[in-house]
Amino acid sequence: MxxxxxxxxxxxxxxxxxxxxxxxxxxxxxxxxxxxxxxxxxxxxxxxxxxxxxxxxxxxxxxxxxxxxxxxxxxxxxxxxxxxxxxxxxxxxxxxxxxxxxxxxxxxxxxxxxxxxxxxxxxxxxxxxxxxxxxxxxxxxxxxxxxxxxxxxxxxxxxxxxxxxxxxxxQLRRDFHALSGLFYVADQHFELFVREAADAERDAIRDVANENLDDVDLNVETLTAYLRARYPDRNSTTKMVMSEFVEALALTGFKTIGSLDAAMREAEPISLAFEKDRSERNKNYRLTAVGMVNVGIRQLYPEYSENRRRIQSERVGRDKHDQ
The missing domain is CATH 3.30.460.10 (Beta Polymerase, domain 2)
Structure with missing residues (x-):
């Protein structure tokens, strides 16, 4: 052998x-x-x-x-x-x-x-x-x-x-090395982006706590900070859901945290009444922080529901395409 x-x-x-x-x-x-x-x-x-x-x-x-x-x-x-x-x-x-x-x-x-x-x-x-x-x-x-x-x-x-x-x-070597350099730069900039995103999250918490909310732009980080401050005892949600939420709010016309906060003064009682009604049938039912905004804004701004469905539909379409 x-x-x-x-x-x-x-x-x-x-x-x-x-x-x-x-x-x-x-x-x-x-x-x-x-x-x-x-x-x-x-x-x-x-x-x-x-x-x-x-x-x-x-x-x-x-x-x-x-x-x-x-x-x-x-x-x-x-x-x-x-x-x-x-x-x-x-x-x-x-x-x-x-x-x-x-x-x-x-x-x-x-x-x-x-x-x-x-x-x-x-x-x-x-x-x-x-x-x-x-x-x-x-x-x-x-x-x-x-x-x-x-x-x-x-x-x-x-x-x-x-x-x-x-x-x-x-004749191809210069292009090959240029491509290699682009991949290298992409890695460096992705890393820079993730660090700056962490900085943006810290800045959002500070801005929501200390500044006039009308001067705070609406984005994922500022909305997350706002909801944590306004509803600290309610569950949060994933960043993907929060991002879709921000996109739907922006399409509805909300550009700053101040404009959303003003709308919530009218929307919050609607959300609390909805939660109370549901909890009578299910004592464990409780809206999340996003739910508090979502329910009330949906009642006050009819176009919001359509905007939310549109954003979610686009995401489902992308998911199916990626499979």
Missing amino acids: TMGSELRDQYRDRLPTFKRLEEEVRFSVEAALRNRHIKVHAIQSRVKTLDSFIEKVERKEYADAFNDVPDIVGIRIVCLFLSDLRKIGDALRDVFEVTSEENKIENEDVASFGYMSIHYICQLGDANSGPRYNSIKDLQFEVQVRTIVMDAWANVSHHLDYKGEASIPR
Whole structure:
């Protein structure tokens, strides 16, 4: 039997174990990100195929194939922002034993071909102990972390089929590097935007508390701050719902928090009466902060309901298109 045949037989024998490791690692990664409230675009996992495994062993001339190939099981986390890279790295170190780390973002040229990511070689941590984990406890696996922009560049450059600088026709190199720079700038500006959004949220809380409400523009951040201040004991809602709410209010003619506040003096009794009527049939019924505005404004401004339906319909249409 040739060495290649032996490796193939060993791989097939161990494949169920690799699959188990993939499942455990993916479960732990998803739980760690969820517990830390880190939103990500995608989590992908795979066990390296037999042909890919054999090709790597032969190309690298590994003597101890199953110990020398650290990425037989691989996880890729595609996050949203550059600042998430550090948060995810901290989460991985808390959950797993990280044996090595390679930063192919800071250490690579901006025009590198598809490998802009951070690679962690890991093993299961102390929390994964007991008979259930005996067969996979000491196995290595790789976790790659990159932003959604880096992932897009990796996919685009991969499909261009240029594997390096020498492969690109001279007349295309300038455009190629310009494209690479655009992806880099996009990542930086997404990060800048998310930081400025956090600043806008803090500014909105200050403005609603301290300034003339007629001077405070209506937007998601200022409306959220206003509702928290006016109805601190009522539940809030998601940012997506709040955004649709703002769009419908703007179409109805509300441009400032002051104009909405003035309307709420008349609308709030309508909302409270609606809530009281519903609570007589269901004692647990209670309007959210958005509901307080929504019910009253709907009665006072008939065009608002149509505007709200229009905004929601547009969102449903986009969702169906994206599926």
